[in-house]
Amino acid sequence: NKLESDIIRRLLLSIAYFAVSRKSKVFDEDISHFVTKSAKINTLTFSSKNDIMIDSAIWNDVVSYWKEQGTDVDSVCFDNSIHAKHIMQHPKVYETHFIQFLEKLQL
Numbered sequence: 001n002k003l004e005s006d007i008i009r010r011l012l013l014s015i016a017y018f019a020v021s022r023k024s025k026v027f028d029e030d031i032s033h034f035v036t037k038s039a040k041i042n043t044l045t046f047s048s049k050n051d052i053m054i055d056s057a058i059w060n061d062v063v064s065y066w067k068e069q070g071t072d073v074d075s076v077c078f079d080n081s082i083h084a085k086h087i088m089q090h091p092k093v094y095e096t097h098f099i100q101f102l103e104k105l106q107l
Contacts, residue, residue: 035062040071044101048081
């Protein structure tokens with residue numbers, strides 16, 4: 001019944017909150033290390049403004065930080081694209097940027 005499902009939903013949300021909140025400091029430290037200590041190598045990123053996994057404004061700040069540190073970063077941000085499916089939703093844009101990225105590497 002509805003009462004049981006509400007109780008179960010709240011219980012599961014509480015468990016998830018405590019499981020994640022205990023690890024949030026570790027996650028924050030890992031993310032901070034990734035942003036500030038990443039090797040300065042050519043980078044190509046794809047993101048979208050409606051991504052539920054990452055805030056595009058924050059990701060743009062990361063890209064800007066890397067550029068300020070001297071990293072060659074090409075970043076493409078779609079208005080509407082599902083996380084990790086950019087290649088399927090925007091194949092031509094993806095292919096164009098990927099080829100340009102490879103050409104810059106002069107492999």
